[in-house]
Amino acid sequence: MPSIRLVNVTKKFGKISAINNLNLELNDGEYLCVLGPTGSGKTTLLRLIAGIIGPDEGEIYIDNKLVNDVPPQERNVAYVPQNYALFPHLSVIENVAFGPTSKGLDREEAYKISMNMLEMTRLSGRTDSLPNELSGGMQQRLALARGLASNAGLLLLDEPLGALDARLRVELRYKLRTLVKNRGFTAVHVTHDQEEAMIVGDRIAVLRHGQIQQVNIPYAVYNEPKSIFVANFVGGANFLEGYIIERDQQGAWVQLRNRYAARINETNYSPGERVVLAIREEQTEIFKRVGERQEINLFSGTIQSSSFLGSSIVVEVLLENGDVVNSKIPVSQQKRKLASNEKVYIKLPPENIKTYSYPQAGLFRELEVI
Amino acid sequence: MPSVQLVNISKRYGNITAVKNVNLTIENKEYVCIIGPSGCGKTTLIKCISGIIQPSNGTIYIDGKVMNDVPINERGVGYVFQDIALFPHMNIYENVSYGPLVKGWELSKTRTLVEEMLNMMALSERTNDHPNVLSGGAQQKTAIARALASGSQLLLLDEPLGSLDVKVRALLRHELKRMIKDLELTAVHVTHDQEEAMAVADKIIVMKTGKIVEVGTPLQLYLHPKNLFTANFVGEANFFEGQVDSETKEGTKVNVNGLVLQSSEKVSLKENKIVAAIRPEFVIMEKRRRKELLWKGKIETETFIGNMVRYEVKTENDKTVVVKMPFSSATQEWQVGNQVYLMFPPDSVLLYPYPQLGLEREISVE
Numbered sequence: 215m216p217s218i219r220l221v222n223v224t225k226k227f228g229k230i231s232a233i234n235n236l237n238l239e240l241n242d243g244e245y246l247c248v249l250g251p252t253g254s255g256k257t258t259l260l261r262l263i264a265g266i267i268g269p270d271e272g273e274i275y276i277d278n279k280l281v282n283d284v285p286p287q288e289r290n291v292a293y294v295p296q297n298y299a300l301f302p303h304l305s306v307i308e309n310v311a312f313g314p315t316s317k318g319l320d321r322e323e324a325y326k327i328s329m330n331m332l333e334m335t336r337l338s339g340r341t342d343s344l345p346n347e348l349s350g351g352m353q354q355r356l357a358l359a360r361g362l363a364s365n366a367g368l369l370l371l372d373e374p375l376g377a378l379d380a381r382l383r384v385e386l387r388y389k390l391r392t393l394v395k396n397r398g399f400t401a402v403h404v405t406h407d408q409e410e411a412m413i414v415g416d417r418i419a420v421l422r423h424g425q426i427q428q429v430n431i432p433y434a435v436y437n438e439p440k441s442i443f444v445a446n447f448v449g450g451a452n453f454l455e456g457y458i459i460e461r462d463q464q465g466a467w468v469q470l471r472n473r474y475a476a477r478i479n480e481t482n483y484s485p486g487e488r489v490v491l492a493i494r495e496e497q498t499e500i501f502k503r504v505g506e507r508q509e510i511n512l513f514s515g516t517i518q519s520s521s522f523l524g525s526s527i528v529v530e531v532l533l534e535n536g537d538v539v540n541s542k543i544p545v546s547q548q549k550r551k552l553a554s555n556e557k558v559y560i561k562l563p564p565e566n567i568k569t570y571s572y573p574q575a576g577l578f579r580e581l582e583v584i
Numbered sequence: 585m586p587s588v589q590l591v592n593i594s595k596r597y598g599n600i601t602a603v604k605n606v607n608l609t610i611e612n613k614e615y616v617c618i619i620g621p622s623g624c625g626k627t628t629l630i631k632c633i634s635g636i637i638q639p640s641n642g643t644i645y646i647d648g649k650v651m652n653d654v655p656i657n658e659r660g661v662g663y664v665f666q667d668i669a670l671f672p673h674m675n676i677y678e679n680v681s682y683g684p685l686v687k688g689w690e691l692s693k694t695r696t697l698v699e700e701m702l703n704m705m706a707l708s709e710r711t712n713d714h715p716n717v718l719s720g721g722a723q724q725k726t727a728i729a730r731a732l733a734s735g736s737q738l739l740l741l742d743e744p745l746g747s748l749d750v751k752v753r754a755l756l757r758h759e760l761k762r763m764i765k766d767l768e769l770t771a772v773h774v775t776h777d778q779e780e781a782m783a784v785a786d787k788i789i790v791m792k793t794g795k796i797v798e799v800g801t802p803l804q805l806y807l808h809p810k811n812l813f814t815a816n817f818v819g820e821a822n823f824f825e826g827q828v829d830s831e832t833k834e835g836t837k838v839n840v841n842g843l844v845l846q847s848s849e850k851v852s853l854k855e856n857k858i859v860a861a862i863r864p865e866f867v868i869m870e871k872r873r874r875k876e877l878l879w880k881g882k883i884e885t886e887t888f889i890g891n892m893v894r895y896e897v898k899t900e901n902d903k904t905v906v907v908k909m910p911f912s913s914a915t916q917e918w919q920v921g922n923q924v925y926l927m928f929p930p931d932s933v934l935l936y937p938y939p940q941l942g943l944e945r946e947i948s949v950e
Contacts, residue, residue, distance in 0.1 A: 252749055379621050380777040381817055381949045406749040412889050433888045449890045496891040521783045522802045524819040525865045544910050546865045583751040
């Protein structure tokens with residue numbers, strides 16, 4: 215099984231750098247998810263590893279061998295592109311068996327594996343159909359089955375579940391991970407869906423403007439996002455602008471909009487510095503009543519709206535200082551209906567607040583995901 | 585003010601019946617979502633309402649008037665498709681003002697309206713841009729603004745966010761709902777994304793193989809779905825095949841492969857074979873045995889999904905139970921291989937008669 219290493223890789227299209235001085239290492243047998251918005255360079259990255267395009271600068275190693283000049287068919291990769299690239303004249307089963315047979319597996323063995331993969335992707339009833347007789351979602355599952363059945367060591371998946379209905383996509387995520395692991399692939403899977411990335415990937419690489427912003431296990435990316443962009447793109451958060459007004463040994467006080475003060479457990483920022491506070495919606499606590507005791511970071515506000523999302527409810531609250539925050543409550547813990555215009559209290563526990571320097575280009579630009 | 589009524593609508597293509605005897609009422613100012621898997625007939629149905637296709641049978645009323653023979657442009661509907669269809673040679677302002685101008689509105693009145701729409705969709709700074717320099721999200725916002733500016737009181741949305749990234753979808757659906765409610769429009773929105781439907785709709789219609797299987801509010805469909813297909817389609821659920829053990833004061837005892845499950849629902853004892861369903865986030869999991877923690881099992885997988893952790897637990901009666909818990913200090917301690925005890929709160933355990941075609945066929949999302 216192969217490892218992958220990209221060293222200072224840059225790929226330009228005209229004046230635009232799709233991939234910009236990127237470094238990345240993948241261990242043998244690792245499942246990496248590359249997560250980023252449209253136009254962040256995800257597909258270009260996959261095509262570079264597959265060898266369909268070459269880098270303008272930098273080196274790509276597969277299994278510690280420099281492959282810059284190695285053509286795709288000699289790289290031992292199975293690439294599942296977004297447009298599937300199925301063989302139109304071959305039946306479903308022939309499409310899937312093509313890889314293993316051409317890699318020298320005997321016919322019986324190749325068909326056994328292929329059938330297996332078709333069962334897992336729920337296409338075993340359509341083995342004799344031609345690709346153009348299948349729906350878009352089925353074609354995508356076929357392309358996935360073909361990639362999984364191939365005997366390549368390295369699997370490259372470009373939005374492999376993107377064309378599927380939301381419900382089916384959720385089901386297949388778990389299966390996909392199990393299959394990739396069982397078949398022993400090293401895999402790179404590109405997606406814009408952060409939940410999918412957290413479920414399938416051993417590690418997640420967050421890509422923006424052709425550069426990796428953070429790469430780590432899902433837990434670490436979610437709990438210790440290195441930038442405002444990552445915090446927003448992976449999981450989402452409430453962002454509040456402010457200035458540091460006072461710092462002591464345990465933390466600091468931040469002045470929010472309209473002279474509201476919030477406490478943070480962070481001492482890296484000096485008084486006067488402009489900062490952004492981020493807190494996850496599920497850590498933003500909501501109360502109907504509070505005790506007499508003055509509590510830290512407790513703000514009153516009014517419910518603007520609440521959206522039921524199934525397993526959770528998101529309540530939008532307008533704080534008295536004009537900031538708007540969302541509080542996410544698991545449906546299993548919601549005891550009481552929260553109505554619009556109701557007065558509530560919001561608590562932002564200091565230990566759950568992440569602090570970032572105010573971005574040069576403005577907060578709005580950092581939160582752009584388009 | 586528009587209400588929509590469909591009476592016995594069917595649409596056949598050759599031998600295939602895409603929509604079968606659908607009856608449906610959409611109230612004035614209601615936001616309705618139609619959900620269902622690919623091929624369930626949801627798009628055919630919305631196209632019948634818009635007039636893009638003609639039903640084979642049945643009557644369509646908008647605002648109490650029969651619409652079957654009324655052409656598309658006289659039905660007074662605004663339409664937004666998944667494939668964004670903006671005029672490429674016109675800028676954003678021209679795209680949005682096209683409808684009102686074609687209708688012969690005065691320039692000043694048109695300008696006021698178009699500016700209001702662009703403002704509401706936060707596009708005021710992009711009015712001179714052409715569609716090809718906008719992101720997918722901004723293009724779709726323009727398409728929505730254009731539909732709204734047409735002055736139609738009835739808006740038909742066919743996978744309006746389908747071509748966008750997940751993150752952008754979540755942002756836009758929020759704005760879409762706010763706009764439609766602020767303008768007091770009636771909206772019919774087709775989507776395959778159940779979460780999107782729950783976030784925007786007053787009422788959700790679940791379709792399967794050309795028929796409506798259930799209609800309800802998001803809360804009803806998620807917490808008390810009337811049938812198994814809905815229970816599975818609107819969110820993950822555990823399904824256990826079992827036998828009715830006994831009727832109790834509090835409800836029904838169900839035997840699942842040797843272990844007992846208590847539900848507060850009552851079913852007839854004649855229903856021997858039944859299906860019990862419970863959502864993963866309602867299952868209670870603890871490390872120590874208590875009286876109510878009846879099922880013993882072992883954690884087989886653990887997946888971190890942000891605000892939640894999802895576990896698959898193999899129980900003594902050989903079932904795999906999915907459990908979802910908010911991320912907490914407790915969840916941080918658990919590991920694959922740990923022995924745990926599960927409890928199913930009776931009021932979260934729903935009971936269904938065993939489906940004729942079998943459980944798997946019944947809940948299939950294809």
